[in-house]
Amino acid sequence: MPSRRHGIADDLRNQIATGRIKAGERLPSEAQLAARYMVSTATLRSALAVLQSEGLVEKIHGKGNFVLHPLQKITYIGGRVTLDTRTAAEAPLRVTVRTTKIRARGHLTALLKVPTGSPLTEFLCLNHEGESPHSLARIYVRRDLVPAAVLGESPTCEEAVARLALLRPPSVHVRETVSVRLPTPDEASALRISSALAVLAITRVTADVTGRVVEAALLVFPGDRADAVFTTHHVVDESRTQG
The missing domain is CATH 3.40.1410.10 (Chorismate lyase-like)
Structure with a gap:
């Protein structure tokens, strides 16, 4: 059974792949996402780290998490x-x-x-x-x-x-x-x-x-x-x- 953080990462990855969340779009705040998935902020950040390591999401200090455009x-x-x-x-x-x-x-x-x-x-x-x-x-x-x-x-x-x-x-x-x-x-x-x-x-x-x-x-x-x-x-x- 996948861990909670991987389940969240899978859901967000699917939304990005299907275009529900578009390239360049800012994700909801970490607090909002944590509330939506009913997990702690630490677990949510761990899930986002999975997507960041895959090059799908980048975190810009002071601005939030953004979906990356496919890079060359x-x-x-x-x-x-x-x-x-x-x-x-x-x-x-x-x-x-x-x-x-x-x-x-x-x-x-x-x-x-x-x-x-x-x-x-x-x-x-x-x-x-x-x-x-x-x-x-x-x-x-x-x-x-x-x-x-x-x-x-x-x-x-x-x-x-x-x-x-x-x-x-x-x-x-x-x-x-x-x-x-x-x-x-x-x-x-x-x-x-x-x-x-x-x-x-x-x-x-x-x-x-x-x-x-x-x-x-x-x-x-x-x-x-x-x-x-x-x-x-x-x-x-x-x-x-x-x-």
Whole structure:
């Protein structure tokens, strides 16, 4: 027999699926829903957490719980992010970017192979689909490798990445580490997702032919809207196929 919270989640999920509660609509207050289902507020919030973890509902602090529009599916293939047009929503993706001058600390010193306190530039890129956060990227570069004149004032993420690519040597080494984990409190807040929803986290480090790191990027995608695709190429020993 399903628990009370799962029964409530099932009922709300069905109302969303059948269109009785439409995308973008605010749900009744938690107190009203708790009274309707004759449960405690804690049980009601637990039921909403199930829907939040599924990407059906998001809670906006001070405003309430809203039904999410279906978000575009992300496919990550070898350093490239593509959007599944079959899951495309009406709202186009837009990017907000914040550029900050910081000093290397902790894991950044290891990623960029620089001493503690080295000057870096951070590009914090947050993708939105309509009003809903879609994915998050943090790009770090050594400030001595990026003249201010190259980046200009407040470039978008696409502009920053394109300009940084022009600075790289023709031959580079890219190492990517892919993991599935729970989001940090900052990531859950920025993406407006449940702290119980796993994210696809990708750390990408780009180095030149001498081994000097020229860029480190930390990419975070909510697990309910991201796939990672890996292709393995098998080398055939032609000597064994002859004779």
